[in-house]
Amino acid sequence: MGLGEILKELKSVGHETWQLTNDALASSLLDVCSVIHDLEALRFRMVSDIEDRGAVPFGYTGPAAWLASTTALNNREASRSNALQLPCAATPTSAPHTKPRRSPQIMLR
16 A cells, blocks of 8 residues: 555544544544654655755755745744654654554544
């Protein structure tokens, strides 16, 4: 499954969370947090690739300037994205005091 298909699937998830049981709601929230973490790691890798390739769109000084002008990220968030170009393996998946991360399983309606 490609990234486009994954994003389409995520957008198709229903917005009626009030219909979920308490357990399903809590579980779904953990799944969403896990997906957000994974997407941020992907964004960091992509920013790094853009920087390494010199693929910043014409007229921008770097990936952070481009992201800030073309997304909802502000300059600080975009710069943070640029500064946090961490290899995925170096990014911890859970803190020692938390439960291990589970595989994402988004609850569909």
